[in-house]
Amino acid sequence: MVAGASVSDSRVEWFRAGDEVDSFVIRTNRFDLVVDTMSTPEMFARVVALAPLRPYLQTVVVTTHADYDHYWGNSYLAPSNHLWIASEHARARIVEQQAELDQMNLATGGRFHSVVLGTPHVGISTATVLDGGDLQIHLLPTPGHTPDHLAVHIPELGVVLAGDAAERPLPELWDARSLPALRASLQLLRDLDATIVIPSHGGTTDPEILTDNLEILNEIERRVESGQSLEDLAGHPLPQKQPFFLHCLHRAVAAIQEEN
Numbered sequence: 001m002v003a004g005a006s007v008s009d010s011r012v013e014w015f016r017a018g019d020e021v022d023s024f025v026i027r028t029n030r031f032d033l034v035v036d037t038m039s040t041p042e043m044f045a046r047v048v049a050l051a052p053l054r055p056y057l058q059t060v061v062v063t064t065h066a067d068y069d070h071y072w073g074n075s076y077l078a079p080s081n082h083l084w085i086a087s088e089h090a091r092a093r094i095v096e097q098q099a100e101l102d103q104m105n106l107a108t109g110g111r112f113h114s115v116v117l118g119t120p121h122v123g124i125s126t127a128t129v130l131d132g133g134d135l136q137i138h139l140l141p142t143p144g145h146t147p148d149h150l151a152v153h154i155p156e157l158g159v160v161l162a163g164d165a166a167e168r169p170l171p172e173l174w175d176a177r178s179l180p181a182l183r184a185s186l187q188l189l190r191d192l193d194a195t196i197v198i199p200s201h202g203g204t205t206d207p208e209i210l211t212d213n214l215e216i217l218n219e220i221e222r223r224v225e226s227g228q229s230l231e232d233l234a235g236h237p238l239p240q241k242q243p244f245f246l247h248c249l250h251r252a253v254a255a256i257q258e259e260n
């Protein structure tokens with residue numbers, strides 16, 4: 001189910017597919033900006049039904065990173081006039097994903113049957129500003145969860161769309177060497193002093209998520225280095241989140257051991 005959530009400024013429209021993933025439509029004077037298109041074209045069609053794209057303006061699509069749940073809905077837009085922006089690194093990931101798509105489609109009884117992998121029109125490698133006239137949209141390379149990750153900052157609104165760079169209780173690391181990058185990304189986002197920080201999973205707007213994520217990484221490091229137990233680190237994640245949390249914790253521990 002895809003449903004709307006709310007941000008104080010009506011130019012930012014926020015859509016949640018339960019706990020699976022979120023997507024955003026941001027209205028500027030000069031273009032409609034879509035941030036992520038969920039897991040399937042059918043899911044993104046539901047977003048567009050709730051938030052019709054304005055036909056007289058350009059649609060700009062930003063993919064935060066090339067994990068399936070953030071962009072496999074893009075093929076909904078393939079026949080229409082739009083400009084798709086991702087990081088240059090995401091472009092490289094996407095061209096190698098057909099096998100993953102085929103395998104996931106098989107494993108889910110055809111859930112992804114209508115997904116067609118395209119490639120982004122623009123690949124960026126550095127921080128980039130999209131000038132919407134009334135709103136400036138800053139695309140910020142924020143690797144760590146994945147190497148291709150972009151977060152979105154809208155300074156006029158004090159809003160950060162953190163993608164998967166932030167997630168409670170702990171973001172997932174790409175690999176054992178990604179910890180310094182994730183820390184730097186969380187720090188960069190925290191230094192923006194945004195009042196609304198929305199990760200792609202979790203449904204929160206609380207900017208403290210950035211500090212909390214940095215602190216839990218520090219706490220894991222302290223415990224690993226002093227040989228202490230890692231139990232009950234994250235308070236009490238919901239039972240259904242526990243397996244994913246343990247997976248993220250194992251990645252973080254491996255990364256800390258790699259650093260030492």
Ligand SMILES: [Zn+2]
Pocket residue numbers: 021067069070164200201
């Ligand atoms: Zn995700």
